[in-house]
Amino acid sequence: MSPAATASVRQAPAIELAHVSKVYRRYGGRHFATLKSALLSGSLIRDLRPEETFQALRDVSFTVAPGQTLGVIGRNGSGKSTALKLVAGITKATSGSVAVRGRVSALIELGAGFHPEISGRENVFINGIMLGLTKREIQRRFDEIVEFAELREFIDAPVKTYSSGMYMRLGFSVAIHVDPDVLLVDEVLAVGDEGFTHKCLDKFGEFKRRGKTILLVTHSLGLVERFCDDAIWLDAGVKRAEGDPKRVVGAYITDVERQEERFLAASDARTTHDAAAPAAADGPLPAETGAADMAQATEGRWGSGGVTIGSVSLLGADGQATHLFHTGEPFTAHFNVHADRPVTDFVFGIGLFSADGVCVYGTNTDVEEYAAESLQGDAEVSLSIDALDLVEGTYKLDVAVHRRDGAPYDYHRFLYTFRVKSRLKDVGIYRPKHRWTFTGGARLKPKP
Amino acid sequence: MWHNLAQLPRYRGLVQSLVARELKARYRGSVLGFFWSFVNPLLLLTIYTFVFNTILPNANQDTRPYSVFMFCGLLPWTWFSSSLLEATGSLISGGTLIKKVLFPAEVLPIVSVLANMVHFLLGLVILAAFMIGTHHYPDLIDLPWFPVVVLVQLVFTAGLALMLSALAVHFRDIRDLLANLLTFWFFATPIIYSYLMPEVQRLYWLFRLNPFYHFVVSYQELLFFYGPFGHLRWLGPLAAASVLVFLAGYWIFDRLRDSFAEAV
Numbered sequence: 001m002s003p004a005a006t007a008s009v010r011q012a013p014a015i016e017l018a019h020v021s022k023v024y025r026r027y028g029g030r031h032f033a034t035l036k037s038a039l040l041s042g043s044l045i046r047d048l049r050p051e052e053t054f055q056a057l058r059d060v061s062f063t064v065a066p067g068q069t070l071g072v073i074g075r076n077g078s079g080k081s082t083a084l085k086l087v088a089g090i091t092k093a094t095s096g097s098v099a100v101r102g103r104v105s106a107l108i109e110l111g112a113g114f115h116p117e118i119s120g121r122e123n124v125f126i127n128g129i130m131l132g133l134t135k136r137e138i139q140r141r142f143d144e145i146v147e148f149a150e151l152r153e154f155i156d157a158p159v160k161t162y163s164s165g166m167y168m169r170l171g172f173s174v175a176i177h178v179d180p181d182v183l184l185v186d187e188v189l190a191v192g193d194e195g196f197t198h199k200c201l202d203k204f205g206e207f208k209r210r211g212k213t214i215l216l217v218t219h220s221l222g223l224v225e226r227f228c229d230d231a232i233w234l235d236a237g238v239k240r241a242e243g244d245p246k247r248v249v250g251a252y253i254t255d256v257e258r259q260e261e262r263f264l265a266a267s268d269a270r271t272t273h274d275a276a277a278p279a280a281a282d283g284p285l286p287a288e289t290g291a292a293d294m295a296q297a298t299e300g301r302w303g304s305g306g307v308t309i310g311s312v313s314l315l316g317a318d319g320q321a322t323h324l325f326h327t328g329e330p331f332t333a334h335f336n337v338h339a340d341r342p343v344t345d346f347v348f349g350i351g352l353f354s355a356d357g358v359c360v361y362g363t364n365t366d367v368e369e370y371a372a373e374s375l376q377g378d379a380e381v382s383l384s385i386d387a388l389d390l391v392e393g394t395y396k397l398d399v400a401v402h403r404r405d406g407a408p409y410d411y412h413r414f415l416y417t418f419r420v421k422s423r424l425k426d427v428g429i430y431r432p433k434h435r436w437t438f439t440g441g442a443r444l445k446p447k448p
Numbered sequence: 449m450w451h452n453l454a455q456l457p458r459y460r461g462l463v464q465s466l467v468a469r470e471l472k473a474r475y476r477g478s479v480l481g482f483f484w485s486f487v488n489p490l491l492l493l494t495i496y497t498f499v500f501n502t503i504l505p506n507a508n509q510d511t512r513p514y515s516v517f518m519f520c521g522l523l524p525w526t527w528f529s530s531s532l533l534e535a536t537g538s539l540i541s542g543g544t545l546i547k548k549v550l551f552p553a554e555v556l557p558i559v560s561v562l563a564n565m566v567h568f569l570l571g572l573v574i575l576a577a578f579m580i581g582t583h584h585y586p587d588l589i590d591l592p593w594f595p596v597v598v599l600v601q602l603v604f605t606a607g608l609a610l611m612l613s614a615l616a617v618h619f620r621d622i623r624d625l626l627a628n629l630l631t632f633w634f635f636a637t638p639i640i641y642s643y644l645m646p647e648v649q650r651l652y653w654l655f656r657l658n659p660f661y662h663f664v665v666s667y668q669e670l671l672f673f674y675g676p677f678g679h680l681r682w683l684g685p686l687a688a689a690s691v692l693v694f695l696a697g698y699w700i701f702d703r704l705r706d707s708f709a710e711a712v
Contacts, residue, residue, distance in 0.1 A: 024710055089550045091709045109548035117473040126465045130549060134461065158476070 012101060013063040014182050014213035015070075015087055020096035022057040022082050022237075056082040058237045059096070064230070066101075066181075067211040069204075071224035071245055073252055074234035080217045083234065084108065084186050087215060102181025102213070105131060111171030116160035120151060120170055123159050127174045141177045148199070149173035169196060176203055182213045201227075221249045257324050257421065264323035264417050299396075299414035307343060307375065307401050307409035310336035314397070314418050315382075327422040327431055331388040335381055335399055337410075342376035346409070350383050351398035352390075353414065354429050360390065366404055389431045392422040449702045452554075459555050463562065466555065470563040489571040493519055493578060510673075511642050513582040519575050520671045521639035521664040524598075527568035528605055528660065529630045534560035535609035536616045536623050543712040553708050554701055557613040561606050565598075575671070590670055590677040597666045600687045604659065607694030614701040617711050637664055662686050 057079045064070045072080045085091045086098050088106040113130050114123045124145055128138040138145075146155050149169040151162075159167065176183075185204075204227065207214060216228060224231050224245050231248040233241040235255070241248045315332040316322040325331055333350055349364030363383075365372070397416035402408040422431075438444055475481045497515035511517040535557035545551045579585055616622040637660045638648055648655060655661050662682045669679050 025707070085709075090547065092706050104550070106548075106550065109544060112544045112548040113551075115469055115473050117476040118469060122469065122472070126469050129462050129465050130545070130551060135465075 012066075013099075014066040014068075014101050015062075015064040015215060016097075016099040017063070017083070017086070017093075018061050018097045018099075020057055020060050020083075020086060020093045020098060021055065022079070022086060022091070023094040024054045024056050024082075056237050057086075057093075057234075060234070060237070060239050061096075062232055062239065062242060064213055064215060066213055067208075068230060069208055069214040069216060069228045071228035071231040071248075072215065072217045072234060073219070073221060073224055073231060073249065074240075075256075077236075078234040079237040080234055081108075081186055082237075084184050084215065084217050087182075088184050100182055103132065103178070104182045104184065105175050105178040105180035106184040106186070107172065107175050108184070108186045109171075110168045110175065111159075114159050114167065114171065117158055119158055120146075120155040120162070124155075124170065124174055127171070128178070131175060131178045133178055141179075145170075145173045145177045148177070148203075150196075165193065165196075172200065176200075180212065182215070183207055184215045184217075186217045187219065221253070225249055260419060261323050264419065268323070268416055301410070301412050301415065303400075303402070303408035303410040305409065306341070307337055307339045307346060309399055309401060309410045309412055310338060312397075312399050312412065312416055314416065323418045325388050325418060325420050327391065327420055327424075328387045328389060331385040333383045333397060333399065337375070337379050337381060337401055339375045339377060339379075342374055343409075344372060344374055345403045346372050346375050347402055347404055348381050349398070349400040349402065351400075353396040353398065355394040355396065357396075358429065360395065360429050362398070364400075372404070387433070388420065389433065390420045391426050391428055391431050392420055392424075393429075394419050449699055452702055452705075453698060455552070456554070459552050462552070463555055463559055466559045467562045467566065470559060471566060474563075485567055485570040486574060488567075489519075489523070489574045492522075493574060508642060508645070510644050513578075513584055516575070516578050516582055516584050517642070517668070517672050518640055519571075519578065520668050521637070523568055523571045523575060524601060524663060524667055525634060525637065525639055525660070526571070527564050528601065528663075529634070530567075531561040531564040531605050531609055532612060532626060532630065533623075534564065536612045536626055539613045539617050539708060540620075540712060546708050546712055553705060554610060554698070557609040557701075558606055560613075561602065561609050565602060584672075586671045587674060587677075593666075593677055593680065593683070594670050596683065597663065597670065600683065600690050601663050603687075603694050604663075604690035607690065607692075607697035609697070610694075610701040611697035614704040614708075617704065617708055633658075633660065637661055638668075639664055643668070659686065659689060 060079070060083065062070070072083060074080050082091070084106070085108070086093055087100055088104060088108065089098075089100070090106070090108075111123075111127070113127055115126070121142075124142065125135065125138050128141075128145075129135065133141075146152055149166075149172070151166060151170055154162065154166065159170075162170070183204075201223075204214060204216075216224070218224060228245045230243065231241075231245040232239055233248050233252045240255075241251045312333070312335040313321040314323060314325075315334055316325060317330045319332075337348075339346075347364045347366040349362070351362035352360040354360055395418055396414040397418065398411075398413050399416070400408055400411040402411065436444075471482070471485075475484050478484060480487060493515055496518055497513075500514040500518070538556040538560050539546065539553060542551075542553075542556045545556075546553050612622060612626065636655075637658060638645075638655070641648070643649075643655070643661070643665050662679065663686070666677075666679045666683065666686075669675075669677050
């Protein structure tokens with residue numbers, strides 16, 4: 001249990017899941033034949049057995065004390081939404097127990113149950129009743145609901161004329177005005193524009209202050225760090241970490257990066273394998289056509305042969321091969337070359353490209369005024385960058401060895417991929433070293 | 449099951465507003481709006497009057513005026529059959545509610561039955577107008593039994609609606625099967641012909657197995673034929689059977705309830 005939860009008053013938890021497992025059953029393609037046979041053998045109920053099962057949650061336990069906010073993070077399909085639906089009571093746990101104390105409102109699908117043909121006003125009433133309010137309660141909150149949804153002039157128009165944003169806002173507004181003790185939120189802040197999202201967050205903040213319990217399922221890790229008292233991380237239906245949001249989010253990010261690294265390494269291996277295959281088959285590397293055209297944006301490998309590039313690896317700060325870098329960290333591109341017979345006319349080149357093919361930086365030994373003397377047998381080349389000042393994103397790498405006139409011996413275009421991660425969400429490609437200065441009446445301080 | 453069944457009355461506010469929504473939404477955007485509930489049966493009745501008075505004059509003296517006779521059976525039948533057809537698809541079309549909101553699923557088929565009941569009741573107004581027009585009035589002494597029959601039919605229809613809606617989630621074929629079955633059922637019930645016909649009387653042992661036979665005969669005796677409500681002795685067994693059908697339907701529904709959110 002997290003320190004925050006234990007520190008709160010010893011009250012019965014608002015949400016308590018104990019050893020909960022959930023197995024989804026896939027009722028496969030059942031057709032007339034099975035209905036007939038089911039009827040004939042008189043076993044309609046018994047025959048409704050599932051054909052396949054899928055375990056969405058595996059022995060998950062957590063508690064949320066009243067007034068606490070718990071963030072649930074994890075990849076798609078990790079069981080987050082299932083956990084939320086169990087708390088909401090929409091589905092039942094296969095084993096284990098789920099206990100929730102107080103009135104629950106679930107922001108899972110906003111405006112579920114709105115009828116397109118009738119007016120917003122009527123839908124507010126019906127939706128409110130569905131969510132457990134009485135008619136009088138809705139009447140009392142009606143103005144507030146409409147005000148919050150910013151739909152004053154449209155409230156009497158049929159819902160089918162609403163834009164999807166209006167629809168969501170109205171759904172959100174009704175759900176939030178149910179005044180629940182426990183609020184379940186499933187990634188609904190993605191709807192609506194910036195302004196509305198802020199309003200929603202303010203509303204959540206107000207809920208927190210009033211001592212309500214919130215369970216928040218989201219992919220927005222920043223929100224979890226800022227907003228939640230506790231966090232849990234679900235992975236493939238298993239609880240991987242629990243406790244302080246910063247720590248849980250950190251553990252999750254590390255894992256995601258590791259996964260990405262594996263994925264990039266695998267895709268690298270695949271592309272280099274594909275590109276190398278024809279070269280190995282017919283001796284010299286294929287056609288020189290368009291070889292020197294730097295703007296040609298197709299990935300592949302070409303050249304006349306004679307000098308070939310062997311393995312290419314990217315090294316991080318610790319000198320280990322990796323595909324993930326953080327903004328500002330050292331970066332080294334390292335590759336082996338092999339010359340079948342000695343050559344004197346050769347240039348090593350490197351190019352960095354953004355994912356959409358924009359050249360970020362390109363250089364070679366010739367433009368940097370190295371005079372080639374000789375190359376024979378095996379050699380190793382590396383280009384080191386002290387600080388990789390790129391913004392977050394995916395980048396591609398070109399590696400080449402060619403003659404001074406540009407005719408390639410071996411050209412590897414876009415065959416290597418790496419990702420740059422950044423804590424900051426600045427935009428563009430290049431992140432120059434910089435600092436802000438404020439004087440006069442401007443007062444700012446760094447966020448904690 | 450009993451626990452869930454006991455919860456049912458708590459949903460009346462919800463049922464009420466959903467029925468109202470259903471009725472409002474149905475005619476929203478049409479010029480005549482709610483009047484269609486009257487106009488539909490009125491047009492139907494006019495057509496039948498024309499066909500069976502002018503084109504195919506009915507020789508049978510028992511069933512005159514024929515349009516009134518036929519309407520006495522057709523109105524409850526329409527209520528019954530459209531309720532079942534709508535209810536069968538109700539859980540599937542209400543999928544988002546079941547999957548995304550904590551929502552008592554049994555409300556959906558029941559709303560289908562009740563919304564159609566409202567149309568039935570409005571149809572009765574047209575029937576009354578025709579009775580006045582043709583000077584063919586029912587016996588007022590037996591008329592208090594009429595709401596009882598309606599209530600029994602409500603229970604019976606709701607039971608079947610619950611059962612079919614739950615099964616249709618898993619067996620989508622039921623919707624198509626049902627449409628055909630209802631056509632057959634319609635002709636197997638003395639709605640457009642009289643149960644007094646000798647051919648029907650000869651097969652009485654077969655006809656009496658059809659529960660809807662008893663509903664229709666009750667309606668016809670109450671609203672159309674003169675004389676005492678002879679079919680009253682069947683009302684008790686019919687009510688008992690209807691309650692059983694309802695409980696059976698609810699039991700099946702309750703057994704399958706947990707699979708709805710996943711299978712819809």
